[in-house]
Amino acid sequence: MKRLSPKLTQTLAYIFIITSTLIVILPILGVLFLIIKRGLPAINWEFLTQMPKMGMKAGGIFPAIVGTFYLIIGTLIFSLPLGVLAAIYLVEYARENIFTRIIKLSIVNLAGIPSIVYGLFGLGLFVIFLHFGTSILAGSLTLAIMSIPVVVTATKEALESVPNSFREVSLSLGATKWQTIRHAVLPYALPGIITGTILSLSRAAGETAPILFTVAAFYLPRLPRSIFDQVMALPYHLYVISTQVPNMPLKLSYGTALVLLGLVLFLNLWAVIIRTHFRKKKKW
Amino acid sequence: MVADSVKIKTEDLNIYFGNVQAVKNLNLEIFRNEILAIIGPANSGKTSFLRMLNRLNDLTPGFSYTGKIYLEGQEITAIPVEELRKRIGMVFALPVPLPVSVYDNIAYGPRMRGIRKKSQLDTIVESALKEAYLWDEVKDRLKDNAFLLSGGQQQRLCIARTLANQPEVILFDEPCSGLDPVSTAKVEETMLELKNKYTVVLVTNNTKQAARVSDRTAFFLMGELIEISSTSEIFTNPRDKRTEDYISGKFG
Numbered sequence: 001m002k003r004l005s006p007k008l009t010q011t012l013a014y015i016f017i018i019t020s021t022l023i024v025i026l027p028i029l030g031v032l033f034l035i036i037k038r039g040l041p042a043i044n045w046e047f048l049t050q051m052p053k054m055g056m057k058a059g060g061i062f063p064a065i066v067g068t069f070y071l072i073i074g075t076l077i078f079s080l081p082l083g084v085l086a087a088i089y090l091v092e093y094a095r096e097n098i099f100t101r102i103i104k105l106s107i108v109n110l111a112g113i114p115s116i117v118y119g120l121f122g123l124g125l126f127v128i129f130l131h132f133g134t135s136i137l138a139g140s141l142t143l144a145i146m147s148i149p150v151v152v153t154a155t156k157e158a159l160e161s162v163p164n165s166f167r168e169v170s171l172s173l174g175a176t177k178w179q180t181i182r183h184a185v186l187p188y189a190l191p192g193i194i195t196g197t198i199l200s201l202s203r204a205a206g207e208t209a210p211i212l213f214t215v216a217a218f219y220l221p222r223l224p225r226s227i228f229d230q231v232m233a234l235p236y237h238l239y240v241i242s243t244q245v246p247n248m249p250l251k252l253s254y255g256t257a258l259v260l261l262g263l264v265l266f267l268n269l270w271a272v273i274i275r276t277h278f279r280k281k282k283k284w
Numbered sequence: 285m286v287a288d289s290v291k292i293k294t295e296d297l298n299i300y301f302g303n304v305q306a307v308k309n310l311n312l313e314i315f316r317n318e319i320l321a322i323i324g325p326a327n328s329g330k331t332s333f334l335r336m337l338n339r340l341n342d343l344t345p346g347f348s349y350t351g352k353i354y355l356e357g358q359e360i361t362a363i364p365v366e367e368l369r370k371r372i373g374m375v376f377a378l379p380v381p382l383p384v385s386v387y388d389n390i391a392y393g394p395r396m397r398g399i400r401k402k403s404q405l406d407t408i409v410e411s412a413l414k415e416a417y418l419w420d421e422v423k424d425r426l427k428d429n430a431f432l433l434s435g436g437q438q439q440r441l442c443i444a445r446t447l448a449n450q451p452e453v454i455l456f457d458e459p460c461s462g463l464d465p466v467s468t469a470k471v472e473e474t475m476l477e478l479k480n481k482y483t484v485v486l487v488t489n490n491t492k493q494a495a496r497v498s499d500r501t502a503f504f505l506m507g508e509l510i511e512i513s514s515t516s517e518i519f520t521n522p523r524d525k526r527t528e529d530y531i532s533g534k535f536g
Contacts, residue, residue: 096345165380169442172338173393174370174449183396184382282383 035258042255051221056241057248061256066223067136067231068205068263071215074140074227075147075204080197082144083151090152091159092181111149116209118146123213135228139215146210147200154196158189191278195271202267206260208235218244234260290357291316291453291483292337297351299332299507301344306332308507310351314453319475319484321498321515323491325530329507330487334455337485338372339365355453370397373446377458379438381430386422389430389441393449408448416444417474436467443474454478456486460493472497491531495519503527 004012046060053059094100122142132138162185170184171177204210216236224231238256241248292314299307307329314320322330335341336353339360353360360368370393381389390409391399399405409426413419418440422433430441439459446454456475460468475497478484488494494501495515502512503524511518511527522528 163380165376165378166382168340168343169376169380169382170392170396171343172340172369172374172376173396173445174366175393175396176366179396183392188383 032261035254035261038250039254039256039258042251043258047252047255048259052219056219056245057252061232061234061237061252061259063220063223064232064234064237064256065259065263067216067233068235068260070136070224070231071139071143071211071233072201072205074136075143076197076201078141078144079147079151079200083148083197084155084193086148087152087155087159088181088186091156092177092185107149107152111153113146114209115146115207116212118142119210119212119214121145122210127214133228134213134215134217134230136215136224136231137227139211139231139233140227142210142214143204143207146207147204150200150203151193151197154200155189155193158192158196159185161192162188191274195275198267198271198274202264202271205267206235206264208239211236234263289316290314291355292485293354293357295352295354297333297336297349297353299329299336299341299349300347301332302346306507307336310509312502312509312512314483314485315500316483317479317481318499319479319486319497321494321501322485322487322504323489323494323501323530324504324510326489327506328504330504331457332507333504334374334457334485334487337453337455338369338374340374370449371451372453372455373449373451374455374457375439375442375446375459378462379435379442381433381438381441383429383431385427386430386433386441387426390445390448392445397449412444412448415447415478416440417470417477418444434467436463436470439463439467439471440474443471443478447478451482453483453485456484456488458488458490459486461489468493491519503530505530 048060048065049062050060051062090100090103094103119142122138122145126132126138126141127134130138132141166184166188167180170180175183208216211233215230215233217230217232218240220230220232234256238253238260241256242253290313292312294310294312297307297310297312298305306327310333322333324330332341336349337360341347341349342365355363355368355371363371382392387409390412391405394405394408399408410419410423413422418437421437422428422441425432430438433441439462443454443459460471463471472493475484475486479499486494486498498515500512501515501518503510503518503522503526505526511522511524513523518527519531522531
């Protein structure tokens with residue numbers, strides 16, 4: 001068989017590459033198109049600001065939006081400090097030995113644990129053992145534990161991307177190790193940390209399994225009053241109205257999905273904006 | 285030279301990185317207010333020795349050493365490391381300004397030692413920049429990001445930043461390796477002025493630079509101190525064949 005000419009193989013390769021790329025982005029466009037097309041008619045002021053009515057078949061999804069918002073804040077409060085401090089320890093303090101290698105390996109593996117397992121873990125530890133009950137506290141902690149590996153990984157990468165010469169300069173000027181981290185490393189790692197944290201929050205905001213047993217309410221006709229209250233949350237609400245409520249108007253399901261998607265995309269957009277803003281300012 | 289003019293002294297210093305020995309059995313004295321140049325080919329242990337003096341080697345994994353180093357007769361390990369690094373400043377091979385303003389770069393060291401008063405910092409910044417011959421060029425740009433300065437200015441900024449700590453010794457680690465000849469000349473001029481107040485140790489790959497600025501020159505090869513003598517002696521009448529070969533460019 002005669003070999004194909006280099007020119008022809010080049011063209012063929014190009015076609016394959018382009019086609020694959022299109023196939024990759026098609027589902028994303030498809031999902032967006034479908035959700036927007038079917039969900040948009042449901043979106044109005046009442047839908048976004050009112051309580052559900054008539055067994056959730058009418059009215060709004062305000063409590064679910066508020067619930068998800070509380071869970072994002074709760075997750076942030078627990079995951080950011082823990083994740084950032086752990087990453088600082090791993091990058092700046094820990095020496096390379098079996099102990100730290102086990103920690104690093106665990107973090108990688110934690111990120112791969114199915115979210116339903118986190119849900120069960122949260123149920124066992126926070127809801128039952130620590131008597132937090134199904135509550136915002138228990139749900140936030142569960143989501144935080146799920147997010148921490150992502151925050152740690154993002155922070156680690158951000159810290160590692162700060163040139164070592166900054167540390168050496170700071171130390172050579174007589175700064176202590178902590179002063180060096182505080183003044184010559186962290187400020188320049190911050191954009192990466194913020195971006196990674198936002199992305200982990202947007203993932204947490206869309207998760208159903210971890211909140212299933214730890215916080216999410218099937219239906220709650222009032223807003224939560226304390227961190228020990230249950231809340232409705234968008235992903236769980238979507239699951240409930242799509243599977244548990246007979247004769248549910250499809251429009252409302254798609255509307256809920258659109259709100260959730262919009263929230264997640266909004267968070268991701270901020271991550272992108274922060275990243276590009278600081279990348280432009282970065283001079284080293 | 286009399287004994288009390290010895291600023292830094294090493295005794296049987298051996299430096300290791302893992303299994304590799306970077307410096308072998310080094311006994312060396314550095315005198316007050318001199319410029320000591322250390323020359324030698326790559327991997328001769330010059331920089332390892334320099335980073336030993338302000339204990340920057342401590343940061344390198346696998347580092348270990350034996351022997352003793354004295355600063356003014358006091359063993360350096362007996363001095364708190366932050367104080368040691370304040371007293372022995374360092375200028376690195378490539379200019380490393382922090383990505384903040386010229387002012388904040390210079391004020392970094394003093395601030396870390398707790399000086400917060402604006403008027404005090406202003407004075408420190410101005411005198412440090414003047415000492416590094418940079419004041420006239422940057423006095424209107426103190427708020428500019430230090431990265432906007434030229435390479436040569438950045439390196440003199442780094443010198444000024446070191447001076448702001450009011451050190452006793454300044455270590456230069458190939459400070460002109462990234463600079464053009466004009467900037468190099470300026471940095472060398474600065475060094476010559478500095479020795480009136482400070483003790484200067486200059487590691488350089490550029491033997492001509494050592495000849496131009498230093499009072500004494502030490503030749504390192506494969507971690508060993510081959511020869512140390514006054515610069516004129518080393519360059520006109522080296523005792524060791526290897527020194528002569530290196531200086532005349534036969535290897536390295």
